[in-house]
Amino acid sequence: xxxxxxxxGPVTLSExxxxxxxxxxxxxxxxxxxxYVQYPGEGLQLLLKATKADDKGSNKGFEATYRKETTSFHLxxxxxxxxxxxxxxxxxxxxxxxxxxxxxxxxxxxxx
Amino acid sequence: xxGVTQSPTHLIKTRGQHVTLRCSPISGHKSVSWYQQVLGQxxxxxxxxxEKEERxxxxxxxRFSARQFPNYSSELNVNALLLxxxxxxxxxxxxxxxxxxxxxxxxxxxxxxxxx
Numbered sequence: 001x002x003x004x005x006x007x008x009g010p011v012t013l014s015e016x017x018x019x020x021x022x023x024x025x026x027x028x029x030x031x032x033x034x035x036y037v038q039y040p041g042e043g044l045q046l047l048l049k050a051t052k053a054d055d056k057g058s059n060k061g062f063e064a065t066y067r068k069e070t071t072s073f074h075l076x077x078x079x080x081x082x083x084x085x086x087x088x089x090x091x092x093x094x095x096x097x098x099x100x101x102x103x104x105x106x107x108x109x110x111x112x
Numbered sequence: 113x114x115g116v117t118q119s120p121t122h123l124i125k126t127r128g129q130h131v132t133l134r135c136s137p138i139s140g141h142k143s144v145s146w147y148q149q150v151l152g153q154x155x156x157x158x159x160x161x162x163e164k165e166e167r168x169x170x171x172x173x174x175r176f177s178a179r180q181f182p183n184y185s186s187e188l189n190v191n192a193l194l195l196x197x198x199x200x201x202x203x204x205x206x207x208x209x210x211x212x213x214x215x216x217x218x219x220x221x222x223x224x225x226x227x228x
Binding site for chain 2: 036044045046049089091098100102103
């Protein structure tokens, strides 16, 4: 079945540092790929998405590119802020759009 | 506009009891999905409903059931609760129509269930 693997956290960075969170996937067909963010005590919020190979999703300074050849969707941000501290989840949807498969999540802590 | 609302926000139950969790989707959304998020892990898909019919089911035992009402709200029921059912239960709604694969899912804040 489909699966998503993320780098384990926590990732601890200083403010204004460069962020990369690795995500790789296994899927049949042509999934769409997503990054969701979860702030403490809250539900999940969609951060960005990409629907086909070579698409780049971007939002709030974050970006990720759908790489079919390496089955990856790594999340990057050039300069993180303390307010970016949260748990980040990589996910894919099946062809029918009936379900999301999530990775285990990566906790990001940004220190001032 | 109101987002996805879930109730209750927190719940404590005893092993063997039954629980019902409720979800109201965003106005106009006809699809509701349920996910279980155990502490420290990613959410796991339980069910999806669309137009009151089950569209998908994850790898959960028959103790878990759900339904969707004519107003598109949904209930998740869990019977014979086990300690391992303790988790955050998330509801998501989307405007999925005809199986479109790229539709954004909007999540509620979840119901934190503790089984003691």
